[in-house]
Amino acid sequence: MPEGKILVVDDEQRQREIYRDILQSEGYEAETATSGEAALKMLAQNRFDLVITDLNMAGMTGLQLLSEIVVDDPTIAVMMITGYPSIKSAVEATRKGVYQYLEKPVDRDTLLSVVDEVFQRLATLRRTIIGDSPATKAMMRMILKVAPSAHTVLILGESGTGKELVAREIHQHSPRRDRPFLAVNCAALTETLLESELFGHEKGSFTDAHQMKRGVFERAHQSTLFLDEIGDTSLGMQAKILRVLQEREFFRVGGTEPLKTDVRIISATNRNLEQRVKEGKFREDLYYRLNVIPIICPPLRERGDDIEILAHHFMRKAALVAGRRVEGISAEALAALRAYAWPGNIRQLEWAMERAVVLGETDGVELPDLPPEILQATSAAPPPAGIAAAIGTAPAPPIASGPEPIITEGSWEEHEKAKIMEALQRSGGNITRAAQLLGMTFRTLQYRLEKFGIKRP
Ligand SMILES: Nc1ncnc2c1ncn2[C@@H]1O[C@H](COP(=O)(O)OP(=O)(O)OP(=O)(O)O)[C@@H](O)[C@H]1O
Ligand SMILES: [Mg+2]
Known part of the structure; x- marks a missing residue:
C-alpha cells in the first residue's frame, strides 16, 4: 500500500470527492477540506504529507494556502490544480515552492502518476538520518528506545550535527506521530515574542495583541514540542518553562485561566549546559528536568565511513534538485572529505556537495569542485604515514594530532553568514x-536570519 497521507482542498464538492475517491481506490489515505481555512485547521491537528489544492477558492486562495504551509511545515508537499491556469499564478506558485501545477481537467492516470512522482521525490528529499558508523548506530538505538515513551529528551551536539533531525525522528517513531511536530527556536525571538510564542496571549494583553493567540504549549497538546537552542534562554524564561514542566499547566500572557497541556518536550542546544549551570546562566532545576534522557549527536569527524555515505547522499539529492546528472565522487575528492575536520559538521558537508554539484563541470565530483576551505586544509595536511597506512593496517591517527582545521567553529559561522x-x-x-x-x-533559514541578525536586502 502506498505510504503517505493526502489532503484534497477544493470548494467544489464534486471535484474534491472525485480526487479523493481516485486516491483512495489506489490505497492512499486521503481526506478532504472545503476551503483553505478548513485545510489549515486540519493540518494543525493531523500530519499530512501532500496537499492537493484548487487555486481559485472563495476565501483563502490556493496560493495563500501554499504560503501558509511552506512557512508552517516545509516538509509537506503542495500540488495545485486549476481550471484557470495563468503564467502569473504558475510562476508565483513555483516561486513559493509548489511541487506541481496542473491544469484541469486532471484524469485518473495523470493524477496518480503525478502523486506517485511527488512521493518518490519526497522520499529522496525527506530528511532522514543516514549513516551506519558505530556512533550513528548508537544514536539511532537511543532514538528508537526513547521514542515510544513521553519522556523529556535533551539533545546535545555541535552545530550542524543533526539535532533537529533527531528530534523529528523521535516524534516520527512515537505514538504522537499523527499530530504535527512543533518547533520553536528560543534564540531567534525577543523575550516578549518568545513568551507569546510559547504560551500564547489573550486579546489586549499588550499593545499589539489584537487577537487571542494560542502558544505552542497549547498547540502541541498530545504532540511533541521541540525547544531548540534552549541554552540561550534568559533565566526569567527558564523559570516560566520550568513551571510548565512541573505543573503541566500554564497561563496565556494576560490570561487568568490555567490551561492543561500534555506535551512531550524535546530540547536541544550546542552549548555546554553543565558549564552554564556552574556559571549561574542556566537554572540547575530546569537542567535536570530537561535532561531526563540525553542524546548526543556525534560530530561528523567521529562518524568514520559515514562521511562517504553522506557525501554520496547529498550529491544525489543536489543533483535531483539541480536536474543534473552526477555519477560519483573521485578518489582524491573523497580523501579530502575524509581528512577534513568539519567544524560545521553535516550541514557543512551538505553545502559542500551542493556547491560541487552546481559548480562542477564534469559528470562527477572532482577535487577542484570542493570548497576552498577543504582544499586548503588538504594541502596543509601531512602526507599519509608510510606503508602501514597505505595497506590499511595502521589505525587512523586521532583527530587531535592532525593538522588544525583552517576553519574554526567561529569562522565557520562567519562563512555561513556570508553564504x-x-x-x-x-x-x-x-x-x-x-x-x-x-x-x-x-x-x-528564517531561524538563521534571526540568529545572525541579518536583514533582507
Ligand atoms: N545523519 C544525517 N543524515 C542525513 N542528513 C543529516 C544527518 N544529520 C544531519 N543532516 C542534515 O544536516 C543538516 C543539519 O541538521 P540539523 O539542522 O538537524 O542540525 P542541528 O544540529 O540542529 O544544527 P544547528 O546546531 O546548526 O541548529 C540538515 O539539513 C539535516 O537534514
Ligand atoms: Mg538546529
Missing part, C-alpha cells in the same frame, strides 16, 4: 528561493 547573504542577494531577498539555493528549509 546566506550571498543566497539572499541571488534570490533578490526572496527567502523561499534563498532557502532552496542553500538547501535549507524555509524555517531553518
Whole structure:
C-alpha cells in the first residue's frame, strides 16, 4: 500500500470527492477540506504529507494556502490544480515552492502518476538520518528506545550535527506521530515574542495583541514540542518553562485561566549546559528536568565511513534538485572529505556537495569542485604515514594530532553568514528561493536570519 497521507482542498464538492475517491481506490489515505481555512485547521491537528489544492477558492486562495504551509511545515508537499491556469499564478506558485501545477481537467492516470512522482521525490528529499558508523548506530538505538515513551529528551551536539533531525525522528517513531511536530527556536525571538510564542496571549494583553493567540504549549497538546537552542534562554524564561514542566499547566500572557497541556518536550542546544549551570546562566532545576534522557549527536569527524555515505547522499539529492546528472565522487575528492575536520559538521558537508554539484563541470565530483576551505586544509595536511597506512593496517591517527582545521567553529559561522547573504542577494531577498539555493528549509533559514541578525536586502 502506498505510504503517505493526502489532503484534497477544493470548494467544489464534486471535484474534491472525485480526487479523493481516485486516491483512495489506489490505497492512499486521503481526506478532504472545503476551503483553505478548513485545510489549515486540519493540518494543525493531523500530519499530512501532500496537499492537493484548487487555486481559485472563495476565501483563502490556493496560493495563500501554499504560503501558509511552506512557512508552517516545509516538509509537506503542495500540488495545485486549476481550471484557470495563468503564467502569473504558475510562476508565483513555483516561486513559493509548489511541487506541481496542473491544469484541469486532471484524469485518473495523470493524477496518480503525478502523486506517485511527488512521493518518490519526497522520499529522496525527506530528511532522514543516514549513516551506519558505530556512533550513528548508537544514536539511532537511543532514538528508537526513547521514542515510544513521553519522556523529556535533551539533545546535545555541535552545530550542524543533526539535532533537529533527531528530534523529528523521535516524534516520527512515537505514538504522537499523527499530530504535527512543533518547533520553536528560543534564540531567534525577543523575550516578549518568545513568551507569546510559547504560551500564547489573550486579546489586549499588550499593545499589539489584537487577537487571542494560542502558544505552542497549547498547540502541541498530545504532540511533541521541540525547544531548540534552549541554552540561550534568559533565566526569567527558564523559570516560566520550568513551571510548565512541573505543573503541566500554564497561563496565556494576560490570561487568568490555567490551561492543561500534555506535551512531550524535546530540547536541544550546542552549548555546554553543565558549564552554564556552574556559571549561574542556566537554572540547575530546569537542567535536570530537561535532561531526563540525553542524546548526543556525534560530530561528523567521529562518524568514520559515514562521511562517504553522506557525501554520496547529498550529491544525489543536489543533483535531483539541480536536474543534473552526477555519477560519483573521485578518489582524491573523497580523501579530502575524509581528512577534513568539519567544524560545521553535516550541514557543512551538505553545502559542500551542493556547491560541487552546481559548480562542477564534469559528470562527477572532482577535487577542484570542493570548497576552498577543504582544499586548503588538504594541502596543509601531512602526507599519509608510510606503508602501514597505505595497506590499511595502521589505525587512523586521532583527530587531535592532525593538522588544525583552517576553519574554526567561529569562522565557520562567519562563512555561513556570508553564504546566506550571498543566497539572499541571488534570490533578490526572496527567502523561499534563498532557502532552496542553500538547501535549507524555509524555517531553518528564517531561524538563521534571526540568529545572525541579518536583514533582507
Ligand atoms: N545523519 C544525517 N543524515 C542525513 N542528513 C543529516 C544527518 N544529520 C544531519 N543532516 C542534515 O544536516 C543538516 C543539519 O541538521 P540539523 O539542522 O538537524 O542540525 P542541528 O544540529 O540542529 O544544527 P544547528 O546546531 O546548526 O541548529 C540538515 O539539513 C539535516 O537534514
Ligand atoms: Mg538546529
